[in-house]
Amino acid sequence: MNAVSRTDIGSRKENQDRVKVAILNDNTAFAVVCDGMGGENAGGLASELAINMVYDRVTSGYREDFDSNNIKNLLTSAVGAANVVVYNAARDDESREGMGTTCVAAIVRDGVVHMVNVGDSRGYVFEHGCLNQVTTDHTVVRFLYEQGEIGEEEMRNHPLRNKITKAVGVVQSVDIDYFEISVSEGGALLLCSDGLSNYCTNEVIAEYIGNYDADECADRLISHVIEQKGNDNITLALIKDL
Template sequence: MWMMGETDVGQKRKSNQDTFLTEQLSGESGLLLVCDGMGGERGGAVASGLALSAAAESLRRSVGAGMNENSIRRALECAGAAANAAVFDAASQDATLHGMGTTLVGAVVQEDSAHFLHAGDSRAYLLRDDLLTQLTVDHTVVQMLVDRGEISERDAKVHPQRHYITRAVGVGEQLRYDIFSIDLLPGDALLLCSDGLYNYLSHEDLCALAAVALRCGSAKPLIDRANENGGGDNITAVLCRTANREK
């Protein structure tokens, strides 16, 4: 299993409130995490850092060899609760951090499966046979409007409320995450990213450049294109590839 990630402040922001992690867990599982903070220049960075650290620490303790899908999902549920509590408690104790929060998308990756934890509008994608498929569903106002049939996918890209998220880590005392699993085939790859990446690339470019990034062993092609297209937000991309198909 191969994993890597990169983050960049972008062209418009003064600070980077994205955080990411790639790590090998016990039992030969890989851990991928991306958080995109919100709540002011300080609050967003604090929230994403706290959520990332709490989720990672929880999963380090609970994920091991021989775990089945239900056990990993329970571990992800506990990690999500730990992340939410860490951010919410910090905001409750410091008035300057009130209202801060963060997105979170994470995956525990095994040889033949991947298990996801998601809240907000950071995304997870599957790249298989040169086809890129979005796995997560954005928790946003515009996605809710699309689901209701009130606006089209094209309208959603330019809607004035496209940045309004409906779920965020640490904003409330409780949070409901999306937790799901997929089967993996040899040669599959995963891309986890913040909205600063996918909002500045077409789906076709995202697919093509993810393949380039995998070949060159760096997320720089993705980051560079987002910056070339405006770089209006912090940009984070994390990639993971399972074992190659036998030739």
């Protein structure tokens, strides 16, 4: 396996995204992406606190003899701990009111992806030339779509498309989605903030993952968003050759 990460400030004045990757052993890798929100420096603080907590909990707590349930508990408890840290930090300072962060994290072991997410940062798997989104966006437009009130095309251009319905640190306890999916040998895992997914189609991402090594693919994805004149921070973690 080959794990790489990239983050770019894009057109923003501050980068409130954070990303970390780690190879835990010969057959296991870990990645996490957080996209902070909040005025002044609050968003950056939220994502920094959250990613450090999740990364430290997972890398120190993982054991090679863990079964799937152990891995699920490790990931969900790590994000739960991050929620507490961010929530308490917001309560400590009135200027941080409402700060929070998305979080998508995954452990990949022996071709099985264990993934958690809160918010609209996404997790994808790539296999057989196709890219599939694993996570479900916690957004207003996704909710409206599921209720049948808007269609796919309206989702892309809706004025509330960036409004999330769930985030780490906003409330005292947060519901965390968990996914477990098998990926064919040679497949790949991509985690990213919406600064990437809003400006790259699945076809573009699949083309780059399928034709370039991890480092070049990551660089090309960032460059593609910049060429599209994206107006957000751009962040990704890519694990290839699962």
